[in-house]
Amino acid sequence: MEHRIKRPVKIANCSGAATDLGVHMYNQAYYGDVDVITGDYLAELNLASAAEDYAKGTNPGWISSAWDGLQQTLDIAHEKRIKIVINGGGLNPEGLAEKTYALVKEKGLRLKVAYVDGDNLMHKVDQLLHDIKSGVLTHLDQDNEEVQLIEDSTSFMDHPSEMPIVCANAYLGYRAIKKCLDREADIVICGRVADASPVIAAAAWWHSWSEDDYTPLAGAFVGGHLIECSTYITGANFAGSYKYPIHKLMDLGLPIVEVAATGECTVTKHEALGGIVTVDTVKCQLLYELQGNIYLNSDVKADIKDIDIKEESTDRIQVTGIIGFPPPPTTKLAIFYRAGYQSEILLNASGYATDWKWNYHEMQVRRTLEAWGILSKFDVLDFQRVGTPMENPRTQLSSTTYMRIFAQARDHSVLGKLAAAEASIGMAHFAGMHWSTDMRTAIPKPFLGFYPATIPQSELEEAVNIIDASSIRRYLVGPPSKTEPLQPRENYDPAVISQSFGPTIMRPLGDIALGRSGDKGANVNLGLYVTQDAWEWFRTFMTRARVKQLMGDDWKDWYFVERVEMTKICAVHFVIYGPLGRGISSSKLLDGLGKGFAEYIRAVHVPIPVRFLEQHAQDSKTFEESLKPGPTTRSHHM
Structure with a gap:
């Protein structure tokens, strides 16, 4: 029999943070056809901030907005046969799964509930401390000898009674979630899985990918990254939003990614919901919180150096050019104390x-x-x-x-x-x-x-748990079947070229460059991109030394900068190591998440060739004339 390739799977995001309301889950189910709804509710800090209250029994451990979404959505998910995969279980995925199972039974719905655990390592905290002190477990940035860790970053190891660990969670991948779906689970509740893991799992289940289908997995991984931050790709936190009338960016809907069997994907949204999905919103979200041109998950490495992003039609953006490789033998371990x-x-x-x-x-x-x-x-x-x-x-x-x-x-x-x-x-x-x-x-x-550490995946007890009427059936997953050691991250300045770009004028860099920044523990990432006509000038202008110069008095000599290019989308990406100290939970900076860093850099005046500014002004005028004025009304379930 001829093998038939399935159509792309439609995966809708319902949350990028615990503050996203439960109605988003309902809206994604109600306003159009989707196959799977995924939600990312966990920032690094909100697990830790609830940990001590959960240990005392004064916090349920799961995310309340995730439970709210499930209550609103179970009926329509049952009716439309939509799978739901969320990390809203937080510190207590079992508790939220059992609560969801009870509601399913009360409603008389035919929905199978499962949960994934194995991320919480508080039961072996003494061993973790020993392994960190002895060098068995290392800091996430420690392999780079150019990077200096902030003072006191390891002080908790020497004062365990004074500075006790309250939360230790490993970042899990997609394989346990996929096994839940393979066992016909309809609702999968997770704890600390990596942000994109639910999307990778949904695509791998739909297309029956194997663990070594690295390029398709990498494509789904990037697709998950693109939609994991809810409205960040439909108009929020968008450097180009000032070009739009305010009414165009009200009542933002959440995104959908359609992942093909090849891993190539299309980002879109429900037509009935507000917001925009453009090449620019997708590029900005791609550049958010990256480590460089090799993006890491515990199940796959995604090489995004040759990524390409093009408009397919209004609110439909195609993403191609991603190559996958075997994952690293380790995964991230977030320790809070x-x-x-x-x-x-x-x-x-x-x-x-x-x-x-x-x-x-x-x-x-x-x-x-x-x-x-x-x-x-x-x-x-x-x-x-x-x-x-x-x-x-x-x-x-x-x-x-x-x-x-x-x-x-x-x-x-x-x-x-x-x-x-x-x-x-x-x-x-x-x-x-x-x-x-x-x-x-x-x-x-x-x-x-x-303290962000790395831990061998072989030490984890990641497991699938299927709830039925009489028991919970548990299946251990085990580590990936094949891994590759991490190589040093690419870091280079452009080759010097002799081309002249004509007279310049001092203008804000943001006049020709859009981008985004965010936090990666102690570090800030910065991605900036321009149009094709300005690319050769921009890539030679935006060197590591230039970033230091643009940071002005904020630059410290002990910081370290990495730089890579993504030629097809005309982007230069940087990681600046050190500015956020020990991360958002303790950063002294007013902008402890690094979200405003790119906007600051874009406001700094630099010598820009006049010819690019003239084209920018013409493009902006044409764009503004194409916008239709007038308010837009949207109806949302409340």
Whole structure:
């Protein structure tokens, strides 16, 4: 019999964070035909922030918005025979799966419920500590000898009672989820699986891929990456959004990826839901939170150096050119530990001589703490100046900037002295000082440190669990059948070319470049791209040294930069190692997730060839004229 290739599988995303409402799951089921709904509810921090309450029994461990979505969607999923695969089980996938199973039975629906576990390694935390200290388990960035880890990043190993681990979860791949689907599960609840793993599993199940179908798996992996952040690909967090009327970006719907048997995919959305899917929104999301041109999952490596992104039709974007390779023998292990206490104070200054005012206030605080013999006992004491006062202001707000005093210490009593120091000089302040908030933010609060490690996949007990009326049937999955050691990441500057691009003018880089940035633990990634006509200039202009220059006073000599190119989409990608410290849970930066970094870089003025700006202006005018004015109404289930 002739083998028939299945049509592409339609996989709809319903969440990119715990804050995404349950109605998104329902909308993806209701407003069109899809085969599978997947949801990514877990950031690195929200597992850790719930861990201690879950251990005490005061938190169920799963994500409440995921449960809300399931309650709204089970009936229509049953009616349309839509599979649901989500990581909303958080710390307790078994608990959410059993709660879902009970609701299925109560409703009399024919839906089989399963869950995946094996990511939570808190039961072997002492062994983990031993293996990290002995070098058996290493920091995610430790293999690169150019990268310096921030001070105190390993202090929790030497003080396990003072700085106990509260959460340790390995990033699981697609294979257990696929086995659930192969065993006819309709609802699969996961804990800490990698963000794209549900999409890879759905495509692998649909197309009956084998573990060594690396290129199709890699294509689905990138497809999962493209839709995992919900509205980030339908108009949110989009560098080019200012070109659109505001009404076009209201009531954003969530994306769908159609994955073919080859792994090539098309990104789209339901026509009835708001938002846009364009080449630009897809490129921006592709460049979000990458490690470089080799993208890693515990089941496959995706080489995206030759990725190509083209418009198929309105709100349909085709993604091709991805090549897959065997996965690494290790996977990421996210470890969170009690790192001490932190607090912050916000102060405002208006009008004249702002720099002098902030110099004066910082010196007052530091001298007071030094006189009390406490200054050297802070782990972090940072005086951050936010904003620039408008010259010749028309309002007081436009003349106002603020200082954010951020502090961390292992000792609660040390940190408490910061508020006392502020109070002691409360009436000795500079002209016009006023508070942004009351002093509650200055009260020391516990915070978590983050240590991203690698762990051999052979040490995990990843398992499939199928719930039926009388029992839970459990099947161990085991590690990937074939792995390849990781090679050093590519890192290169462009070859110098002699071509002249004509006269230049100082303009914001964002006049010709779009892009996106995000966090990877301690690091910030930055992807920028231009149109084809400006590519040769742009790739030779955007060197590693240029990024350091554009960062200005934010650049520190101990940071390290990696650079690669993606020629077919005219993109240059960077990873800047170090700026986020120990990650979002403890970063001293105001932008602890690095989301605003690309927009900052795009605002810096650089010498741009005039000919590219002229084309940019013409393209923008043509684009704006093509937009239809007027409000758009959308109906959503609530």
